[in-house]
Amino acid sequence: MSKNGSHFKVLFRPKAETFRGGCGECQTSCQSACKTSCTVGNQSCER
Amino acid sequence: MVAQGRPPSPCVLCPVIRREGFIIFEVSRVIGDIHPFEVGGRRFLLSVTTGALVEVDEEAWDLVQRLKDGEDVAGHPCLAELAELVAEGVFSQGEEELWIRTAREARGRSVVKALCLNVAHSCNMRCRYCFAAEGTYRGERAVMSREVGRRAVDFLIEASGARRNLEIDFFGGEPLLNMAVVREVVDYARARGEETGKRFRFTLTTNGLLLDEETTRYLAENMDNVVLSLDGRPEVNDRMRPLPDGSGSYDRVVDRLLSLIRRRGDRSYYVRGTFTRHNLDFAADVLHLSSLGFKNISVEPAIGSGRDWSLREEDLPRVLREYEELAVEMASRGGDFEFFHFQIDLERGPCLGKRLKGCGAGTEYLAVTPAGELYPCHQFVGEAEFLLGDVFDGIHRMDLVRKFSDADLYQKRGCPDCPVRFYCGGGCYANAYARHGDITHPDELGCALHRRRVECALYLQAALRERG
Known part of the structure; x- marks a missing residue:
């Protein structure tokens, strides 16, 4: 896989606070995104 | 020290076996957190709860599949490296308890x-x-x-x-x-x-x-x-x-x-x-x-x-x-x-x-x-x-x-x-x-x-x- 013979290559490792985060005051994009798609849970908030 | 020309004493190998057993136990504990998938001819592991994304080669892919299937993985060449990632928290299941609590607390408050x-x-x-x-x-x-x-x-x-x-x-x-x-x-x-x-x-x-x-x-x-x-x-x-x-x-x-x-x-x-x-x-x-x-x-x-x-x-x-x-x-x-x-x-x-x-x-x-x-x-x-x-x-x-x-x-x-x-x-x-x-x-x-x-x-x- 990698030059040093590793079998695993970590590509992304989000900070814990990013994965948990949420200020509760996001400028929501999810409702307008609802018109774009029925699934919005992967869309970032616009703060 | 094992004397040359004699079969190794089980007592001497016990710590090694015990250590590998512990590693297998540790990685097996988080195998539910690991989602393996292939796209475009490349193989990846997603940590469901930490969001980490790891690309793997064929041997590492084999290890994860065998762990998922509950097979014996003793002696697998990728085992120690996977254990390191688990120890570093790349793969983990601990976070989700916090999330479940947060979800419960949020009910009715929006x-x-x-x-x-x-x-x-x-x-x-x-x-x-x-x-x-x-x-x-x-x-x-x-x-x-x-x-x-x-x-x-x-x-x-x-x-x-x-x-x-x-x-x-x-x-x-x-x-x-x-x-x-x-x-x-x-x-x-x-x-x-x-x-x-x-x-x-x-x-x-x-x-x-x-x-x-x-x-x-x-x-x-x-x-x-x-x-x-x-x-x-x-x-x-x-x-x-x-x-x-x-x-x-x-x-x-x-x-x-x-x-x-x-x-x-x-x-x-x-x-x-x-x-x-x-x-x-x-x-x-x-x-x-x-x-x-x-x-x-x-x-x-x-x-x-x-x-x-x-x-x-x-x-x-x-x-x-x-x-x-x-x-x-x-x-x-x-x-x-x-x-x-x-x-x-x-x-x-x-x-x-x-x-x-x-x-x-x-x-x-x-x-x-x-x-x-x-x-x-x-x-x-x-x-x-x-x-x-x-x-x-x-x-x-x-x-x-x-x-x-x-x-x-x-x-x-x-x-x-x-x-x-x-x-x-x-x-x-x-x-x-x-x-x-x-x-x-x-x-x-x-x-x-x-x-x-x-x-x-x-x-x-x-x-x-x-x-x-």
Whole structure:
């Protein structure tokens, strides 16, 4: 896989606070995104 | 020390065996957190709860598969390296307890932050897959009055508590059939926002037929986002999106839509198509939209069953393959346009609330009919048992609001074990209801599509980062 013979290559490792985060005051994009798609849970908030 | 020429003493090897046993125990404990998947000939492991993405070679892939199958992995050459990643917290299952607690604590505490205003229950097109029955929602044709529009703004302000940022989406039917009320609501909301300290964000969804010079200018300047309906290639679009006289709509709308996005400059928009079993090769439609100059594209599966155009179980392999081919093509192009479902921001993703509950329908997000009735979202409009109240007297079905409030992904069938649960939020309540008559029982076909889209999105992120 990698030059040093590793079998695993970590590509992304989000900070814990990013994965948990949420200020509760996001400028929501999810409702307008609802018109774009029925699934919005992967869309970032616009703060 | 083992004397040469003699068989090794079991006592000497015991610590080694015990250590390997401990490693196997540790990695087995988190194997449920590891979701292995392949896209574009590459193999990845996603940590379900930390969001970490790891690319692996064939040997590491073999180890994970064997652990998943409960096989003996003693002596596997990749075991120690996987154990290191577990020790570093790349793979973990500890976080989820906190999330479950957070989800429970959040129940019943949300405020309304967005309204979908169906300003026109009428449409100037006759799309065959329309969930809203040509814009009427199985009722009479109607347009929203200025009074209802203004009252909806007041209701939103009152129901939003201390929240500052609010959203109003103009929808229909076709909202351009009632532009006078769109303008009225925008002016009124801005004035009330000044008085109350609220900030409004406006979105409008349109088929583009009525986009004249003045309307284009107005939408370019006043809408924070526009969603523009177009399915892709001319023959695909015209088959499902005819005008009332049966003729195609493609040639009538394309230039108008392009004119609007050019006028908007950098302001956000999406051109939004729908695919059916008549165009399972929908990646070609995405690429067609890109070739026209659209940079923000979404093409969604049509909702519904039992029709000639409805997706069926047997279509699934083809659709999943199509998503993969699209992702590989986008990677090869270096990401020169955005596809809604492949957008995942791994550095600054959605907040926990959205990860656990998705769109917020029925609690944070409500739809308003031309008469002022309130429903959990635009897709529930016209379903009598989901009528929540109205903008004049407020919500009287608090039992329904609680039902939606409680319906986080931990309450939904299949979601707690789904590897992409934190990139979904539990799926669409309306699709679940349409398929199973139960908002907590997600549509399995939709789940399979979304799982593959997330995998393709992660692959694309990895590929684009490599290109810098």
